[in-house]
Amino acid sequence: MMHEAxxxxxxxxxxxxxxxxxxxxxxxxxxxTVREICRRAETNVAAVNYHFGSKxxxxxxxxxxxxxxxxxxxxGKADEDPEVRLRLFIRDFMLMLLDETxxxxxxxxxxxxxxxxxxxxxxxxxxAIAPLHEFLGKLLREIAxxxxxxxxLRRCVHSILGQCLYYxxxxxxxxxxxxxxxxxxxxxxxxxxxxxxxxxxxxNFISKSAAK
Amino acid sequence: MMHEAxxxxxxxxxxxxxxxxxxxxxxxxxxxTVREICRRAETNVAAVNYHFGSKxxxxxxxxxxxxxxxxxxxxGKADEDPEVRLRLFIRDFMLMLLDETxxxxxxxxxxxxxxxxxxxxxxxxxxAIAPLHEFLGKLLREIAxxxxxxxxLRRCVHSILGQCLYYxxxxxxxxxxxxxxxxxxxxxxxxxxxxxxxxxxxxNFISKSAAK
DNA sequence: AAGAATATCAAACGCTTGTTTGAATGTAAA
DNA sequence: TTTACATTCAAACAAGCGTTTGATATTCTT
Numbered sequence: 001m002m003h004e005a006x007x008x009x010x011x012x013x014x015x016x017x018x019x020x021x022x023x024x025x026x027x028x029x030x031x032x033t034v035r036e037i038c039r040r041a042e043t044n045v046a047a048v049n050y051h052f053g054s055k056x057x058x059x060x061x062x063x064x065x066x067x068x069x070x071x072x073x074x075x076g077k078a079d080e081d082p083e084v085r086l087r088l089f090i091r092d093f094m095l096m097l098l099d100e101t102x103x104x105x106x107x108x109x110x111x112x113x114x115x116x117x118x119x120x121x122x123x124x125x126x127x128a129i130a131p132l133h134e135f136l137g138k139l140l141r142e143i144a145x146x147x148x149x150x151x152x153l154r155r156c157v158h159s160i161l162g163q164c165l166y167y168x169x170x171x172x173x174x175x176x177x178x179x180x181x182x183x184x185x186x187x188x189x190x191x192x193x194x195x196x197x198x199x200x201x202x203x204n205f206i207s208k209s210a211a212k
Numbered sequence: 213m214m215h216e217a218x219x220x221x222x223x224x225x226x227x228x229x230x231x232x233x234x235x236x237x238x239x240x241x242x243x244x245t246v247r248e249i250c251r252r253a254e255t256n257v258a259a260v261n262y263h264f265g266s267k268x269x270x271x272x273x274x275x276x277x278x279x280x281x282x283x284x285x286x287x288g289k290a291d292e293d294p295e296v297r298l299r300l301f302i303r304d305f306m307l308m309l310l311d312e313t314x315x316x317x318x319x320x321x322x323x324x325x326x327x328x329x330x331x332x333x334x335x336x337x338x339x340a341i342a343p344l345h346e347f348l349g350k351l352l353r354e355i356a357x358x359x360x361x362x363x364x365l366r367r368c369v370h371s372i373l374g375q376c377l378y379y380x381x382x383x384x385x386x387x388x389x390x391x392x393x394x395x396x397x398x399x400x401x402x403x404x405x406x407x408x409x410x411x412x413x414x415x416n417f418i419s420k421s422a423a424k
Numbered sequence: 425a426a427g428a429a430t431a432t433c434a435a436a437c438g439c440t441t442g443t444t445t446g447a448a449t450g451t452a453a454a
Numbered sequence: 455t456t457t458a459c460a461t462t463c464a465a466a467c468a469a470g471c472g473t474t475t476g477a478t479a480t481t482c483t484t
Contacts, residue, residue: 012431012432028242028328030242030243031242031328033470033471033472034471034472034473035470035471035472043432043433044431044432044433044434045433045434045472045473046432046433046434046473046474046475047431047432047433048472048473049472049473049474050430050431050432051431054472054473055472055473111327112327112328114381114382114384114385115323115324115327115380115381115382115383115384116240116243116328116384117384121384121385121388122388125385125388125389129385129389130389133389151402152406155403155406155407155410156406156410158375158378158379158382159375159378159406159407159410161378161382162374162375162376162377162378162379162382163370163371163374163375164374165374165378165381166370166371166373166374166377166378167370167374168327169326169327169377169381170326170327170370170373170374171327172326172327172328172329172333173326173333173337173341176333176334176337177337177341177342177345190363191367194364194367194368194371194418195367195371197414197417197418197421198367198368198371198411198414198415198417198418199410199414200417201413201414201416201417201418202409202410202411202413202414203410204413205409205410205412205413206406206409206410206413209409224461224462245440245441245442246441246442246443247440247441247442255462255463256462256463256464257442257443257463257464258443258444258445258462258463258464259461259462259463260442260443261442261443261444262460262461262462263461266442266443267442267443
């Protein structure tokens with residue numbers, strides 16, 4: 001029999017996916033355990049293999065980059081000024097990475113597994129990272145102009161992604177250095193504004209150097 | 213009997229430390245196994261617990277941030293121009309993170325464990341990350357002037373470290389996106405120059421905004 | 425209501441992990 | 455040489471892992 005929305009089966013699948021996203025984003029693929037995921041989902045240990053075949057399969061299905069893609073799509077239709085669009089992108093991306101209430105767990109998993117390849121890395125690169133680089137590359141091209149070299153432009157993309165991801169990666173450390181720190185909406189907006197200002201100044205300098 | 217330099221004992225300890233640095237920097241603390249470390253060091257599995265008490269103890273002793281500290285110390289005595297010193301720092305730091313022949317493995321371990329806390333994180337924060345932030349904070353203060361706020365300055369530190377560490381973190385991904393990529397001395401120097409140019413433009417913009 | 429397909433569960437399996445053990449070996453002082 | 459200590463080693467241990475099993479419960483079709 002096929003699945004239907006709202007059945008107990010679907011509920012278990014969905015609970016497993018949500019629990020898996022939490023665990024994977026908090027502890028990484030290796031660090032997360034099937035048993036803890038099932039405990040969170042209030043189901044049996046065998047459920048993962050029944051519904052997803054394996055821990056790998058669960059990770060693959062837990063990854064959902066639709067919000068990331070939707071954000072890029074909406075950005076393209078927003079303001080015409082590319083600098084404003086870059087500011088919007090950085091803000092939305094930082095919210096996905098840091099916001100406690102509405103953050104995108106798949107994006108956090110992506111951030112985590114940048115450095116730590118798992119069987120799902122190919123899918124992550126194909127569906128999330130490569131499109132992200134392409135999107136940012138085109139956006140920065142609009143800002144930097146045609147004179148800027150391809151390699152230079154790609155490094156600007158790295159500079160922006162590096163800044164954004166650092167706030168996610170270094171969270172455990174920052175909490176030890178500054179225990180009072182909390183990433184509420186106000187703080188995230190301030191951080192995003194800083195990254196945008198810092199980066200736009202950097203890009204404009206690079207493009208000016210290339211124009212000479 | 214106490215240890216003496218050059219005895220077989222010392223050699224085993226040293227071989228274990230070197231093997232551990234390789235494994236920890238490549239696979240992280242969780243991913244590295246005591247058995248593989250001992251295989252590399254050509255010794256028995258029990259050697260780790262005999263010489264270091266535990267896998268945790270081995271990691272703690274494998275961390276050696278002397279090169280990182282020496283680099284900061286030498287930087288302070290170098291050129292008087294803080295902008296030049298920032299360029300030097302970024303270049304040296306990128307070499308530690310990326311250079312295949314002379315890179316600092318403890319620095320790579322530090323980079324890896326930023327996001328993935330282990331029992332050694334406290335030591336890493338105390339001995340490496342906190343001093344690094346302090347060093348960069350003072351250096352940027354010289355460049356940005358007194359008008360720039362403390363929070364803004366700290367975000368500039370994050371922007372620089374984020375850019376540098378991204379090249380290490382994203383290495384597995386970059387190799388899939390651009391298989392030809394190799395981080396030889398020339399490429400590292402080019403990356404370091406980009407980060408320095410990009411960041412100095414960013415800092416100067418931030419400090420100019422604060423001066424108004 | 426009866427039967428077939430689907431889903432859940434407790435229990436166990438096979439494997440790997442970090443760690444411990446106790447004997448064997450090497451080394452230096454008495 | 456003898457004694458005491460330091461080091462190495464093969465083997466085993468206990469715990470945790472992802473996965474499998476076979477029985478039980480649930481759900482849908484006829």
